[in-house]
Amino acid sequence: MGIASRASLRDWLRAPGSLSRRLARLGQQGFEVQVLSQRIAPLRQLERRALGLPRRGLTLVREVILRVDGRPLIWARSALHQVALAGPWRALKGLGRRPLADLLYHDKRVRRSELQPRRLSRSGHTRRHMQRQWLVATGTQASSQMLWSRNSVFSRCGAELRVMELFAPELEGQRPGSLRRRMRR
Numbered sequence: 001m002g003i004a005s006r007a008s009l010r011d012w013l014r015a016p017g018s019l020s021r022r023l024a025r026l027g028q029q030g031f032e033v034q035v036l037s038q039r040i041a042p043l044r045q046l047e048r049r050a051l052g053l054p055r056r057g058l059t060l061v062r063e064v065i066l067r068v069d070g071r072p073l074i075w076a077r078s079a080l081h082q083v084a085l086a087g088p089w090r091a092l093k094g095l096g097r098r099p100l101a102d103l104l105y106h107d108k109r110v111r112r113s114e115l116q117p118r119r120l121s122r123s124g125h126t127r128r129h130m131q132r133q134w135l136v137a138t139g140t141q142a143s144s145q146m147l148w149s150r151n152s153v154f155s156r157c158g159a160e161l162r163v164m165e166l167f168a169p170e171l172e173g174q175r176p177g178s179l180r181r182r183m184r185r
Contacts, residue, residue, distance in 0.1 A: 092161075148167050
């Protein structure tokens with residue numbers, strides 16, 4: 001199998017609505033969120049740009065692996081400026097193992113930007129960081145084919161939250177219910 005392409009992951013990269021809900025339909029035994037980290041960290045360049053923030057400041061970063069039937073399929077990173085924690089996004093602090101979708105899709109005041117597919121650099125900071133976390137969390141190396149992500153910004157009462165979701169190649173061409181058959185083989 002070659003590198004999972006943008007075309008082969010198109011349904012996932014462009015899917016509107018809750019990724020968590022879509023993933024949950026793939027498996028039989030359930031969907032879970034494995035929280036890898038939730039901390040205050042410096043802003044990264046892409047996050048600053050996406051959030052329209054100044055060069056300085058800190059952000060709350062939440063990094064998770066989304067699993068279906070125990071199998072890790074998505075690495076996700078969400079970031080927002082720390083001042084938004086006292087305002088519209090304060091519920092993020094107590095989210096725990098619940099999916100971020102619980103905050104994003106149950107509030108009519110939340111708006112989402114257009115989804116932006118992006119291929120990560122094999123040697124970029126984000127990819128290296130994900131690989132370290134993936135290894136510690138799963139005990140296995142992340143696939144070298146795990147390169148495609150989608151990015152979007154959610155806005156609530158003027159405060160913005162950036163979400164980046166990086167897809168494992170096992171999702172290539174999968175539709176709800178199809179992963180069950182593939183995993184049993």
